[in-house]
Amino acid sequence: MTDPAETPPAELARLRRRVAELEAEAAALRASEAELRAMFAGMTDAVLIVDRDGRYLRLPETAPGSRYKPAPEFLGKTMHEVMPPAQADMFLADIRQALGEGRVINTVYSRTIAGEELWFSANASPLTTNSVLVVARDITDQVRHEQALRDNLRQQQLLREHESALLRLSAPLIPIRDDILVMPMIGRLDAARLDQALETLLQGLASARARVAIVDLTGVAEIDEAAAAGLARTARAAGLLGARLVWTGLRPAVAAALASLAIEPTGIAVRATLQDAVREATAGRA
Template identity: 70%
Template sequence: MTDVDPVADPVAELARVRGRFAELEREVATLRASEAELRAMFAAMTDAVLVLDRDGRYLRLPETAPGMAYKPAPEFLGKRMHDVLPPGSADAFLADIRRALAERRIVNMVYSRHIAGQELWFSANASPMSDDAVVVVCRDITEQMRHEQVLRDSIRQQELLREQEAALLQLSTPLIPIRDDIVVMPLVGRLDAARIDQAQDTLLQGIAAARAKAAIVDITGVPAIDVAAAEGLVRIARAVQLLGARVVVTGIRPDVADTLASLGELGGLVTRGTLQAAIRDVEAALRQRRPDRRATT
């Protein structure tokens, strides 16, 4: 018994063709559904989507939703990036496209363009689509970049203010030598914790550097002193005494005296009414501390 030639059997051939046709219809239906899904996805995207080859030629410009400040024009199709972009931008783009193809991975690029008199910023991801083409998704990040710039400017401004504040603290706590062994620190303005700390650091470093034996802290220019500031003055006096130097506070008003008296223990804090009185006091104390060098015969 021999096999039947399907060509000789029209019924069998017709059934085979109909089956193949049905199969093709199903494939077409699947492709149409996939295409419709892709179109819907693109229609929902506000980013620009480009398909380019390794030479930077625009192969496809899928339509996406409006919303991006700039999208490539339809007439870009068939042109190369060097035909429509500034040379520097085109070179950078092309390098990233070829890197994405060579490394078979997504490459991100951030770039700016001047359009309609303003600088716009974009973030683009180039992803390999084949051996010679990439799909590039570009997103407008201008607002993000502007916010980041505002943040950077704000941080720089805060740093500048801190530097100026530190400089003002230095200027507001001057240390004036009136003799080789006596220094004066006049304080002006409100004494908060930062001013107290700055005054103590400046005074201690100045005494150590000059090898001073006495320091006068004048608070005539301080409008008011609360308990915290009074405690700070006592702390300064104790720190100076640990260096072996004498400290005298001048410019004490009645209200300041009341605040200091409320502290109880003043840790050896010496006060005088005027700067002149303080100078006489420390000079007398220093004379008493000097050894008698007169030779005896």
């Protein structure tokens, strides 16, 4: 061992500077390690480092309280040893693609754990030439929320389809002869129902080239102002198709609603009953 007394002062100063530098580097590494540990501890995602064979190399402590994260006993094992073969194959393909292309590869997958289906989004990012950093985020709540939205949209669509079917059923178009159509209407008549009925009636008139359309309102107990105005427009639309409109079975409340509009029912015939209108139409008088 060299006696410090025999060491030249310049060499001794150089050694002391080197020791100080190493101590500073060690302190910086300890601070960096502490910072990384704090960052990992605060992460809500599961983090793991695996090699190109899918072997678990490191499992940093993250995601406290998470519904799932790799167990410590996974260390040293391969993915094929701890998960279903098909899923292990999928992950291994992503790992090798990430290493081969030098970029992040994302995968969305599900796993059934303790009888519950959980969903994850995993990013595999190249770490070295032979290993990747995998960050897996639990997206179960997001997937369930999106599924609930899709189910709700499907329910709304079904309701709209059922509503449309009910509207058609409540205002069917019945041909009683090639040139005469009858549309009996039932229930409360509002603007939405009237629009549906008008569309059905006009399509039927155009298709059959009918000359008379009888709208029977016997089953309509009430009518709002917009629907009353719409009924008047129906006559004009039927006239443009060369057909005459006949109203039958007007109840007092419906007649009052129509009268309150002060609309001249041009092109409209009114009969007390459906039988009267059909009799006149088939006799050629309507």
